[in-house]
Amino acid sequence: YYVYPEHLSSAQDYFVDVPQMITLYSNYAGEYPFINEKYGMVEFPWGGAMEHQTLTSMGDYFVGSDVYYNNLIYAHELAHQWYGDDVTCGTWHDIWLNEGFATYFEVLWMVYEYSNYGLTVGNVFSNYYDDGNVNGYMKGSVYVYNENKPFNDSGAIYDKGGWVLHMLSHVMGEEKFWTALRTYRQRYSFSSAVTSDFQAVCEEIYGSSLKWFFDQWVYTKKRPVYSYSYSQSGNTLNLRITQKQKHKIANRSEKNDVYIMPIDITLYYSDGTSETIVVQNDERDQQFSIPVSKQITNLEFDKGHFILKVVKN
Ligand SMILES: [Zn+2]
Known part of the structure; x- marks a missing residue:
């Protein structure tokens, strides 16, 4: 230096x-x-x-x-x-491919540096890269629609862009996610790529369309607002999840205007044990009936902070 x-x-x-x-x-x-x-x-x-x-x-x-x-x-x-120099964003619309990636890696370093404290990527994002506000500093869309002002919504391209990768890692699973990130860079090494190129690599590795994910998290501003309630009757957990956000999701019909996400639900039982199950939330007002064999004493919604959201019960 x-x-x-x-x-x-x-x-x-x-x-x-x-x-x-x-x-x-x-x-x-x-x-x-x-x-x-x-x-x-x-x-x-x-x-x-x-x-x-x-x-x-x-x-x-x-x-x-x-x-x-x-x-x-x-x-x-x-x-x-x-991510930025070896593979460079193809247009200003795609600047999150530089800045969201660098932000995500910044968090990976923090988790590594403070590994003695048992931090997770989700802890760091939720504690230090989130104001908890639908209309807060990350309210813009990660994809920049106005390429004349690419840094206008820096909260969206840096921090929400980092969140996008964090959420994608949970949706794809760590192994496929990292294969996709490496493949994407190798394929566009010493070249440039746009958002749809990155999406295509992810879909290839994932083995299925991720349009629903990119539409709601990259092309749509803001974030979902969840509400949930639950009760247990005998061996059945009745869980109701509703979404209350008012904004529209890009490229979706009114009927499907919902954030589609797998949501981790952690159940705590009276015998001191706990387990995390995953529900696939794809309706704005959805009821789940889940078989359980023990008495539930508490329930946590997205304990690992894998979704950028607001919860209002
Ligand atoms: Zn940067």
């Missing part, structure tokens, strides 16, 4: 985790794309950072000051070497 002489000792201190970040990301996304060149960082007088290929420009603030999120900036820009 190249830093101001007066920041050399702080850089030596702050940059210490970067080699580990490269290893972590290589394990997830495949070998560092520019392995035959280098990865470097160069300090410059600016309030941000920019992921120039093989040599990230790092604002002097993140080199000379002990900012608590320094590592997240380094991690974010590094992730762009895979």
